[in-house]
Amino acid sequence: MSNIHYKSEKLLQFYSKHRNSWDSLYPSERWVFDRVVRELEQNNVLHILDVGAACGGLYSALKERIDQFDYVGLDINEAMIEWAKQNHDSPNAKFECLDAAALAETQFPSNLVVSLSCADWNVETHxxxxxxxxxxxxxxxxxxxLRLTNLESINDIERSYQYIDAIDGSDVESRGEKANYVVLNWRDSLQMLADLNGAETILQYGxxxxxxxxxxxxxxxxxxxxxxxxxxxxxxxxxxxxxxLHLPQDLFDSPSTARN
Incomplete structure (x- = not known):
């Protein structure tokens, strides 16, 4: 099954201007990248695969922190990938239009694979x-x-979704396309990650x-x-x-004692 192919022009307008520097990353992203990159850089040249790369903002952000790395950015949105190709002129960066659900049919061997706001924004999360x-x-x-809760997981675009045309915070009359807004119970998230074949350690910060x-x-x-x-x-x-796990203590409260 393929993912929803979002076509809204708001995606290009937003991601071509935002989330394209180290300081524009969320604190959770910076915290985890600091840990992971420091560990991987000890013995490796980084080969980074960015799944759901949008306009390649992560490439720009990581250039501020990493001296040398190879980068491949993938996204289903052709307009954003074309923008990335035109605006990231580097022999170490490659961009390709590809549905993440079809990734298993290709070969991009990497020692750092990143997927931010992608798996939790699509129908084919697993x-x-x-x-x-x-x-x-x-x-x-x-x-x-991932988005976590101590209540039940919801991966149902009819119950939890985000309007693409309002991604920039604008209040539009016709909200158009919807993205799946996946929310996982924290236990379900750990089990999903632990089920990955060969998963040795799991780090979570939120x-x-x-x-x-x-x-x-x-x-x-x-x-x-x-x-x-x-x-x-x-x-x-x-x-x-x-x-x-670096998570709020009350995330682990039982649903009967937790507030929504």
Missing amino acids: SILDACWKQLRPGGQLVIS YWGAPSSSAVTEFERLCFTVCAVRKSVDEDFRGSPRCE
């Missing part, structure tokens, strides 16, 4: 995660953003926040979280991954 994992070399890390103003969802607050999962160098590794 298949995107699995496809990203298959591109990851042993010893590498997968960095992915904090409470209000849902996007352009989102329609049943939740009053969400724990916006960035995760990093390391793939074992041992192909026969079948143990339980070690987890390091």
